[in-house]
Amino acid sequence: MKILIAAVIVVGMTGSAFARNYYVVQNTISHKCSVLPKKPKGRTVVLAPGGSTYKSRSEARVALAALAACKT
Numbered sequence: 001m002k003i004l005i006a007a008v009i010v011v012g013m014t015g016s017a018f019a020r021n022y023y024v025v026q027n028t029i030s031h032k033c034s035v036l037p038k039k040p041k042g043r044t045v046v047l048a049p050g051g052s053t054y055k056s057r058s059e060a061r062v063a064l065a066a067l068a069a070c071k072t
Contacts, residue, residue, distance in 0.1 A: 021053040022060040026069060033070035035060040 025040050026033045026048045033048050035057055040046060049069045054060035064070050 021055065022057050023053060024048040024050070024060050024064045024067065024070070031069075033064050033067065035064060 020037055021039075023036050023039055024033060024047070025036050025045050027045055029044060036045075037057075048064070048067055050063075050067065052063065054063060
């Protein structure tokens, strides 16, 4: 029983370490922005100005709507 409780505590503490981050990215050719669940690796799609990470897709979408570079 002690081992089970210890395992639950360890999993609970490390659960946030595996949380997904979302990024607001911009296509350098079309200049359109979108939300991706992984950091872009390339020259065509780059982090939008600010380069922040967001804990949820909805939080990233709110940030996307507020960015001046994404309003074209």
